[in-house]
Amino acid sequence: MGAVTVHQLNKEFSGVKALNNVNLEIEEGEFFALLGPSGCGKTTTMRCIAGFEDPTSGTITIGKEQVNHIPPNRRNCGMVFQSYALFPHMNVFENVAYSLNIKQLNEKNVLAKLGVYARLLNRRLGRMPKDMERKVMEILEYMELDQYAERLTSELSGGQQQRVALGRALVMEPAVLLMDEPLSNLDQKLRHSMRNTIRRIQQDLGITTIFVTHDQEEAMSMADRVAVMNNGEVMQIGKPTDLYSHPSTSFIANFVGTSNSLHVNSAIQEGMYTILKGDGFTLKTLHQSKGDGTAIIRPESIQIHHRDTEMNPDSMNILEGEILISTYLGSIVRYEVKFANHQLIVDATYASGESILKPGTKIKLAIDPERVLVI
């Protein structure tokens, strides 16, 4: 078990920069997600940690050891591949037992080595030691795969294959568990239950885990901390709640959940509020602003009032708008609202029986100044 530190990591692929000064400090036992759009460098970062890519510069430390010069087969990072990469010619048991066999290969004398090769090539040519067999079965039981031990991996469902891949990585008791988009090949329902399974196992074993994903919901719901990456750089690192409520850039605001961005031309401090002025609007916020910037408002932070209800313009931002499009999404209704020269996305909780506002309806919008973020 160990903490992982990535320091000033750079990686170039034939002159093209894939990673630009990536710094990460992942604590022991932490569930850490690397989140970003495809091509952002998250997988490259993970592959550098696993040793499959040589960084152009920078250092990687696992535990207390600097691992830059340790080949991938001796880094002791268990990895779960996006495609699972199960060995198709081996059954579930043999897949999970592989790393234990390899470990024995490195310890024993030549004759024993040949024995290990023989049983790796054909199971009839030799048996594993009893204690190793027991260890594999324990893992299989833990992953609820014991009744499938003799099955070929191609005969398993996606979720089962996923668990084999996880069990195969865990059996070698890795210092770090690396997972590369492990849920992307599963259907929606299974994905949700696997999220819980993975999180539970991670908590159970207390193993440092790095999880690569492009799905912000996945990252936010599973990880202790998330690093958002874009264009080979780390944009922000923080707890999921922090990222959501205090995004450092509009990229993050948009990538982590949906948000409305409004360009602000000037900001004036007025009592406890900062007054933001932009193209055709004035907003007050409780957050500080340097002047020029962007106001970020989450769709669910905006309330819609279409009847004349009492609202206190001193404590709320009140804006006038008109419904353009309304989309019914089950528990919420998403409205696109025309406001001054802008369009806003507004999510309203939908209670059954309520009617959905029609395009063209004139409405008022109320926004709590606390929830107008400024970047």
Place this chain on the structure above:
Amino acid sequence: MKKGKRAFNGLTLVRVLIYLFFGLFLILPLLSVFLVSFTGQPVNLLGSLTDPAIFDSTIEKFKGVSLDAYQSIITSKGYFNSLVNSLKLAITVAVLVILICVPIAYGIARTTMPFKRTISALCTIPLIVPTFISAYAFILMFGRSGWITAIYQKLGGDGMLIDPYSMAGIVIVQVFFFFPYALWPMVAAFKVSDITLEEASLNLGAKNWFTFVFVTFPLALPGIISSALLIFTVSFSDFGTPIILAPKELNLLVVEAYREIAGFYNWGGAAILTVVMVLVAAFFFWLQTLLTKGRNYGSVSGKPKMQRLNSHSGLTKVLSGYSILIVLVPFLAMISIVIQSFATTWGKDFLPNGYTLKHYQTIFTSSLGNIQNSLILAFGALVLSVVIATFVSYFVVRQNAAKLDFVTNIPLIVPGIAFGIALIQTFNTAPLQLTGTALLLIIAYTIRRLPYMIRSTMGTMRAIKQDIEEAAINLGATPLTAAITIIGPLMLPGIAAGSLLVFITVIKETSISILIAPAEWAPMSLAIFQNILRGEYYTAAAMSVILVILVLFLQAVANRLSKND
């Protein structure tokens, strides 16, 4: 895996060994033949490295370097004629093959022609028969006492319908026994054109024949030209047909080179002919790759193309009849061999005078050794090919070893006879005197067949995702262990099928066997060849039948293996 600085491990060692192998047995021989073509005398490059005396004499020889030999190509009537004749032969064969194949390929690819399966099956016959056996079969049919000649004379003809011992004879044999090499690429080429294009043409008011001439055919044209170039190279490099059929006065490069080395030990002359052969073959091979570059005739896209099959009853009947007529020729040739092998005597008649198993008896009493030799040599080449091909495809696919890919493809442009000459002349003296050993023979077979083997193993290798190998490494395996325990077993079906094909082609191999097989290691092909030279036709026929049956059997096994996969 990235190239660059990486610890020296087992795999690196294997890679170095493979480079050494190709360097020693492919590059060095070709290089020394090239040098000899200037010095006119044998050059011992290996010896120069180990022995100062040899080194001095080599330097001495280099001082005598001249372009004399190259001038003789122009001035010496023999050499120049042989080049011209060889080019003439190859071009004629290529053009004729294409003309013959266009209707058959169109029939198979785009019509509902009857007997398609039978025709396709018969098309494989020429591929399994070594060319010198087909040449010999042709003599059985059209020779002075051939059965076709007999029919022809009964019908009132005079002399022979076609003299097999002539340029025309060689052309005909090559055309009928090489056309399948062009047929399948052409079938693929005809399948390229999309039905929508043809429908568009019809929709715009064009008639069927007009659509064929101006849409279907032009679309297939690059594939057709590339097939023609392939046939050119095959015909140009073929040794089996000319060595049996070429009359004394007809000079051909392959035969000339063989005579220079086997008859006169004229190293300079053989070297220069070898260089010329390689250059011509390389040029046409380059033309062909240029043409097929970026083109892929396989069904790579997942979307099945809809193809409209022409079912015009008159057309399909004509095509089918024509195709059967063409594929019947090699079939009849083989039948002739089979009949001959059972005949007591077969003179100037439609059928033999009587039938006997005597010839097979002779073989099983006196020539069992040749069969055994063939099997041992082919097995040796198989083992060597499997090991090398597996590792080479690993390096090329996984580590982007482009140089290695290039080197292993060089044998494609070296005609067998040229390669044989290069090997003899490099390894006939110390420090590595291998000429006349089974080892050199096995190595020669291996190198000649490796490009094909590597192609098939590379395909299998590409189908194995890199993830799987990385998973093994991630679980603690060294790259070599991962290769042995994961990649190897996964490649097994591909390797098995590929290696059987190596086995088959080695058994068929003619030029290398004739040139460098020592007497005590004479394989079947050499035995048949010598039997034919000695006039022991019946035993030659029986041995040929055994060879073909062996090949057929192995081919069936290979097909089964690749189907299971």
